[in-house]
Amino acid sequence: MDKLNGDGIGVSLFHALWSKTGTDAKPSLFRIPDTVIFQLGQPSHWYFTGIDGIILRKRKQNLTVERIEKELAKQECPAESNVIAYFIETTTNEKVRLSSIEYFDSKSLHDFLCANRKERSGILQRFIEPKGSKNSMMCAIWTPQMFLLERRVNKHKLHDDRFGLFERAVTFDGPEIYSASTPVRGRVLSRKIQGICEGIVNHVAQVSEHESRITRLVVNFKLDTSDRVCVLWSSSIRLDSSIETAFPLKNDPVNLESVVRIPAGTKMALTPNRQMLPESTSKQVEKTVFSPCLSC
Numbered sequence: 001m002d003k004l005n006g007d008g009i010g011v012s013l014f015h016a017l018w019s020k021t022g023t024d025a026k027p028s029l030f031r032i033p034d035t036v037i038f039q040l041g042q043p044s045h046w047y048f049t050g051i052d053g054i055i056l057r058k059r060k061q062n063l064t065v066e067r068i069e070k071e072l073a074k075q076e077c078p079a080e081s082n083v084i085a086y087f088i089e090t091t092t093n094e095k096v097r098l099s100s101i102e103y104f105d106s107k108s109l110h111d112f113l114c115a116n117r118k119e120r121s122g123i124l125q126r127f128i129e130p131k132g133s134k135n136s137m138m139c140a141i142w143t144p145q146m147f148l149l150e151r152r153v154n155k156h157k158l159h160d161d162r163f164g165l166f167e168r169a170v171t172f173d174g175p176e177i178y179s180a181s182t183p184v185r186g187r188v189l190s191r192k193i194q195g196i197c198e199g200i201v202n203h204v205a206q207v208s209e210h211e212s213r214i215t216r217l218v219v220n221f222k223l224d225t226s227d228r229v230c231v232l233w234s235s236s237i238r239l240d241s242s243i244e245t246a247f248p249l250k251n252d253p254v255n256l257e258s259v260v261r262i263p264a265g266t267k268m269a270l271t272p273n274r275q276m277l278p279e280s281t282s283k284q285v286e287k288t289v290f291s292p293c294l295s296c
Contacts, residue, residue, distance in 0.1 A: 014037070016203070031049040033128050038117060041121075065114070072124075088125070103165040104165070128230050131226075135170075137222050140220075143217075149184050149190050151181070151183070152179045170262060178268065196229060215239065
């Protein structure tokens with residue numbers, strides 16, 4: 001599992017979370033959304049959480065575009081928005097892994113699966129409806145001696161379709177002007193997520209027969225409408241470099257910056273789309289202003 005080590009959205013963690021150490025699979029303390037791994041435009045693996053809380057993987061014969069679209073279009077609960085999924089594409093530029101995120105409604109997901117996925121690699125993941133009317137995400141930084149948890153909440157309501165998908169959905173992955181850092185009140189949730197991080201570390205060690213021991217971890221979480229903790233992805237992992245591996249391991253600090261960003265050139269409005277406003281209101285709104293993406 002040397003591929004776990006490094007920065008960027010890697011697929012190895014999903015495989016490690018799915019791997020079992022024995023014949024008896026136990027429910028996880030967390031859930032993962034439906035996550036389809038794409039390699040050069042082709043779906044290769046599909047991980048999800050079963051109704052019993054066990055992390056599972058679809059059979060190869062189920063990895064069809066039709067099944068993927070049909071499943072992701074299903075809503076587990078009454079949706080606040082038309083955001084149903086996102087694709088995080090990973091590219092390598094001068095040995096640096098870059099990741100960009102693209103949000104989908106039902107139409108754009110269909111277009112992506114039918115035409116726009118060619119030669120692209122990354123993860124297609126179900127959008128988890130958040131608890132509350134605004135999208136939010138938490139980022140945890142874990143080491144054996146330290147644990148930090150930050151939450152960002154989008155400033156727009158998910159059902160406010162006067163704004164585009166990006167404006168309503170971005171948190172850590174977009175310009176800071178569209179979201180706000182909010183405290184995680186109390187210690188119950190913080191302790192629970194810290195326990196999940198430690199559970200991930202112990203699980204990876206067990207399934208790798210202690211050949212891969214995580215010493216530092218940056219992972220993104222989300223609470224769904226039922227207050228269940230969902231693991232979305234990890235952006236930076238460091239393994240114990242004292243263990244002999246086939247390739248030298250990076251021993252530098254974890255990357256605390258968000259490695260997932262909106263695509264370069266994406267235009268995001270600072271004011272509501274006038275065409276979606278009532279006529280009486282639109283007269284009071286100034287011309288739509290676009291903000292350059294601060295991360296590009």
